[in-house]
Amino acid sequence: MAADTGAARPPSDLVPPGERGATRIADRVVAKIAAQAAREALPPLPAEAAVPHATVVVLPRDTARVRVHLELGYPCDIGAHCAAVRRHVTERVDALVDMPVAEVAVQVERLHPAPHGRA
Template identity: 70%
Template sequence: MSAVTTGTDAVRQPPARVPPAERGATRIADRVVAKVAAQAAREAVGPPPADAGPPHATVAVHHDTARVRVDLELGYPCDIAARCAAVRRQVAERVGALVNVTVTEVVVGVERLHPSAAAAGRIR
């Protein structure tokens, strides 16, 4: 038994393999990038004071770059500049590694300082 093919019965070929770079794109929502940035800020500052809220981040992503703003509350006394620098480094590193975007700017806003119990006794 032989198979006879006509013009309409042509043997189907599997589709040509498309290289991965040409198959499409993955878009990560800005709110996901913001959650990653907020988690990175939490990692950088450590446990917050008892009555402090968690860090909050907002982002603006354009193509493969992101600008991030992180608002947080810190315990006091502390080296505020060093803590903010640690947050900037951690946010840029973690967002870049996990989301694969280049972070061009990280603005850290300290919303509130929470005095420690020892410092509260000295404040008049």
């Protein structure tokens, strides 16, 4: 029979929630959040444009590296749209999953010209 040392562990309901375990957010979940954030950052896309999609790799120390693929209407300020996507993806991922984003690479897959009579 083991001797009681008096150093019993406290019941789990007395341990603060943040100290009870760990939460792991799957890469695909972060990718869905990043893709939605990219859609939010862009003006309405032409009807034939594919919606943005993202891939994510979660690095050690729970930091995300994001790649967003998107299509844009043309003419537009491509650099400004890409900067807005990078900024918004970084903010939303950090806010929703408390995960810092080390990098957001934006890849413009296609430009869709505006129909005649529209600029």
